Amino acid sequence: MENKKDNFSEWYNEIIEISGLSDKRYPVKGMNVWMPYGLKAMQFIDNLTRKYVDAMDFQEVSFPVLITRGQLMVEFEHVKGFENELFWITKGGSEKLEEDMAMRPTSEAAMYPMFALWIRSHADLPMKIYQIVNVYRYETKHTRSFIRIREIHFFEAHTAHATYEDAEKQMDEYLIIWKKLTEMLCLPYLVNQRPDWDKFPGAKYTLAFDTVMPSGRALQIGTIHQYGTNFSKNYNITYALEDGSHELVSQTTFGMSERLLAAIISIHGDDTGLIFPPDIAPVQIIIVPIPSRKVDVEAYSYKILENLREMDFRVKMDDRDAYTPGYKYNDWEMRGVPLRIEIGAREVEKSRVTVSLRTEKEKMNMEKDEFFANIHSLLSTVKKTLTERSIDTMKKMTINAENIDEIKGLERIAKLFWCGSEECSRKIEEQTEMSCLGMNHDSKDKGKCIVCGKDGFTAIFARTY
Amino acid sequence: MENKKDNFSEWYNEIIEISGLSDKRYPVKGMNVWMPYGLKAMQFIDNLTRKYVDAMDFQEVSFPVLITRGQLMVEFEHVKGFENELFWITKGGSEKLEEDMAMRPTSEAAMYPMFALWIRSHADLPMKIYQIVNVYRYETKHTRSFIRIREIHFFEAHTAHATYEDAEKQMDEYLIIWKKLTEMLCLPYLVNQRPDWDKFPGAKYTLAFDTVMPSGRALQIGTIHQYGTNFSKNYNITYALEDGSHELVSQTTFGMSERLLAAIISIHGDDTGLIFPPDIAPVQIIIVPIPSRKVDVEAYSYKILENLREMDFRVKMDDRDAYTPGYKYNDWEMRGVPLRIEIGAREVEKSRVTVSLRTEKEKMNMEKDEFFANIHSLLSTVKKTLTERSIDTMKKMTINAENIDEIKGLERIAKLFWCGSEECSRKIEEQTEMSCLGMNHDSKDKGKCIVCGKDGFTAIFARTY
Incomplete structure (x- = not known):
């Protein structure tokens, strides 16, 4: 078993199979069976999540998986972002349906027509809900257990607020919840603000939580989004002011998935196999x-x-x-x-x-x-060791790059100064096969863009899953 | 609020809405939103279920929701039973899929191809698994919250055994689990063996748990099925004997749904509103x-x-x-x-x-x-009162009928002697609008069929949901 993990991709597939986490021999591509051991681990992650969001006054709900074409078409940017990934139900029994329905790829279009019914006045705000469900994406790329699949175990929180400032405070609260959760999972991460061309479809801005896999590639394991009034103005989600006029709510979301489990397997595991953080270990x-x-x-x-x-x-x-x-x-x-x-x-x-x-x-x-x-x-010793090791690995995998040549062909997390322009980003991406993960939210450092030399901030580029 | 529950149907819809259990204004017919209070109650029911089945060495899994047409077509009786109720996915993105996929109406066709891979020898038996998921049925009848819907919160246990006798023992174990669970929910029930023409598609026989709603109609709230080798011979699920030959496994299933919550709401509630049994009350x-x-x-x-x-x-x-x-x-x-x-x-x-x-x-x-x-x-006092009341109501709602005239037009549970023939059953059904729920499993009494006068046993007829 010596140095098995050096061939990460093979190690990953093998350990998932032999430890009984998931079975990918199910007859539908990219849809796997959650085996008892894997399901338990995921349920413990879910329960930790519930604990932290419940403490912040979120309430759990469960929405239907099907969304009518009409519901979906309300927010154009959003639809455009998902249109190639939708599974469509067109028949019930032997009848053609009057209106096609999509399986949710995420639940904005499912939830927001109901938000419009539920939210009436200031007293209904903030509204903070979440659900833990499966979402469906018709992935055409190569699928990989827990990382890129077509049926995804998903957590999504959705909030509505009276003002943009309140929604901004919610974004800060997400950062706190995320910190608590990942501490229990012993996972290090970077907070990166995705560039405008890669933010969530419909969002004003997106902060992503990226971690580093043993291969040196980045894995996005969570995202929080500020929607402002982008959705509320299309789904007509308003609350009444005292003078009888109506104001649009500001909205945010927080999403994460079974990729958390993928990160735990990949980052903590060693040549001998899995290592579970004690708080989510199916057997402690x-x-x-x-x-x-x-x-x-x-x-x-x-x-x-x-x-x-x-x-x-x-x-x-x-x-x-x-x-x-x-x-x-x-x-x-x-x-x-x-x-x-x-x-x-x-x-x-x-x-x-x-x-x-x-x-x-x-x-x-x-x-x-x-x-x-x-x-x-x-058990705390185990937790401490896992945390130290994974922070250490992330550091080792990170390179502070001063020019493009340094990072050509590398599978590393590149920290570099970037001016923020799409043009400079494209130049780096083309020459390195890395993607722009955006400006690093944790750093306030300023420096000259490694492409054009103009003023810039610390940005992260990496190959991704 | 006096005597509101006398108009049961109206009372039922109203209490679900005002107590915040479910919102049926979601834009897809028969698919409702689980509101926080309702979801919590259902999760407590699920957790009780987990407790009792885990204690019997069941393991929880989670299978994909989509089933290929090929997987489904393996067991003919089974497909025929569900073909009018399937939602079909025919498109991914803008592409037509190579093979249509159905949303699971139940998971035999999803699970059994994997059983064929998992079960190799006697050491793998018995295999006892369950999942708590949503299933999908394209209902064309009038829908009603928690009772008849298109997205159903569902528990399904599936087992495989070396012999038919072992599978029969499993059926007995289900009866014990069911008794424990319903004691916590304070729900009385009858065990009825469905007539052959109404058993689960593909089963050798079906035992159903029927309870009585305030309207006097029966509600099926659980079923257990003996499959024998009906599925294993089609899905080729075998284990090797010492001499190298292969034997088909015998299989059973146990299913129940959010109808348990429907029964709790309906049977325990009063003119003032809901009454939750303490063990599943979201707020105790x-x-x-x-x-x-x-x-x-x-x-x-x-x-x-x-x-x-x-x-x-x-x-x-x-x-x-x-x-x-x-x-x-x-x-x-x-x-x-x-x-x-x-x-x-x-x-x-x-x-x-x-x-x-x-x-x-x-x-x-x-x-x-x-x-x-x-x-x-x-809290035990509350439980005791709920149990006594509901048993009492079931008794009052039950009529021992000696001829068809006695039960014409009645909304009651009719206990009567029946010879078991389809002909006599049809005669009762036609004249009373009741359905045959089958022979009552709890009674060993013998008597003359109220239709033909031949030897018979105690059977249950009732109007149903």
Whole structure:
């Protein structure tokens, strides 16, 4: 298994298959089966998301998947952005439908006709809702599990506000939610403001969260959009002022997808397999008993299992007869369980356990009670290591470029000064195969554009998925 | 509001709207928006379901929503049963698809090609999986929220076994799961074996769980199906025996939907509004403070709120300034909160609370600590009352009929002896507008068919939704 991850693309496909995250042999291209282990991980990510957005007074809803052609055609820029990616339902039973319906590629066109009904006065604002659903995009490019697919597990938050300033505050709140969530997932990211020609169709501006994959390419794992009144004026979403006149609402959205799981697999995994951040690990602790004829390892292990369950950890005991302890260690390491305890005769006799963390080389032998008292801190060690490693990798993958030649043919994240013009961006893209991810939101540095020499700011260019 | 529920259909539509469960103004017929309160209730039902099936070693998966025409055409009876109800995707972007795809009406045709890949040997059996997803049916009949719609929130369990006997044991296990779940939902039901001409398309036999709505009509709220090898022989799902030969698996399924929520709304609700069983109530306890100038009602109420949260109850405090306590009582009664506490100056001064249960007329005034110690038992009272009432209603709605004349024009559940022949069933159906729900699984009584006088068993006939 040495250095398997160096061939990232092959490693990625293999680990998804053997760890039981997803099965891509389903007969429809780009639509995969969520296997139990993968679905659990995604559900834990969803539940963390719910926790953070609920705390900010968002409410969960669920809209229909079908959108009529009429609903869609309301906002022209938006439709244009998605028209090549829509799946169309044209028949019900053997009848041709009176009006074709599209499967949602995102839910603006589904939600905003209802917003127009729901929002009446200032008292209805801000309106903050979200849903966790599948969206559908007829991808013609090469598909890849969790990264580019046609049925996408999707989180989308939508808000409406009385003023543009309130909507701007919402954008700041998204940044806080995003920070909290990615801290739990141990994922580093850059915040980049997409150039106008690559913003979300219909948005005033788009901030994207980009992370770095082991291949050196960037992966967009979340976006937040300021719509201003672009949608509200087309969907007629207004609230009444005291004088009886009506004002358009300002809107924002926040979207992310199963790409979060793709990033977790790719960035944290190693040659041995997956490594799950403890907060979303489907199994946080695996117990491997080493059978003995002298003492009752099973009873001792079972008691520990029960204790850990009572403490609300997600714990499993691997008591399969057909496999050796060594096989089991490898199996659960491959599946990314953050903490393993081994229990043999010596542990039973001395009331101890042997603890192994998925991110650390050394095993630890400790008193059982000491272990119980320290589980949270042990899991924090895993989290800390994952975070440090991934920040470190991102740094290593980032190059501060002073001219185009430096980054030709590279698969790296290029930080460079750019004037913001489409012309200069195209020149960089053509010569490097990188794409412009836009101005970097985290940096206030100023410098001369590496193409034209005019005043510019820090921008990010990279090859992308 | 007196006797509003007597006009059940109107009451049902109104309560769904004003309590904020669902909005049916979405532009696609039969596809409604799940509003926050309704979605929460459904998610609690889902989580109870997960708890009971997980305990029986089921694993959750999620399959794609689209099924190719080729996948569907494998099992003829099954396709025939659904062909008039399929939504067809024929276009992606502006291209015509090479092969049309249907939105799943149920997932046999989606899952079983994968079962054929997954199941290899005895070690893979039993395979027990489930998913909670939306399914799609192009209903041409009148649609009704949660009862007959085109996008259906659906639970489906699918199993595969080495032998028919094992599959029969699975059917028994479903009955246990069903009993546990419906006990939490306080829903009474009959188990009826659907006649052959009304069983699930492709099944060997179907057991249905039917409950009784306030209108006197039956509502099917769950079904379990024994497939035997009907599907496995078409989808080629086999396991290898030791001698190298291959054996077909026997299969079963268990399905239920948001009709569970429809039944809860309809059966438990009263003229005042909804009544949620405590285990799935989005809000279990509502605190209504009655402002006072003498003492700090707010601080006292807030402390109770905190205590209840720590005890893991779903609790809310209604501190809206714009409404009177009386208005709030009505509002939360309408929304079906099982337990209310009122806190005014007298309660604060004496460290007490006034408790009101949604199902009982008398208010109770008790010491704060006594209240904390008794919450579970108070909620159990609500559960007990709901259960008793609904069993009582089912009994009242049931008529033991000795001849057809007795049940002509009735909207009741008719229990009668039937020989099992399609001919006699048709005669009853034609003269009564009732449908044959099949032989009652709970009764072993024998008697003479009320039509032909031949030997028969207890059967159920009723008008249905």
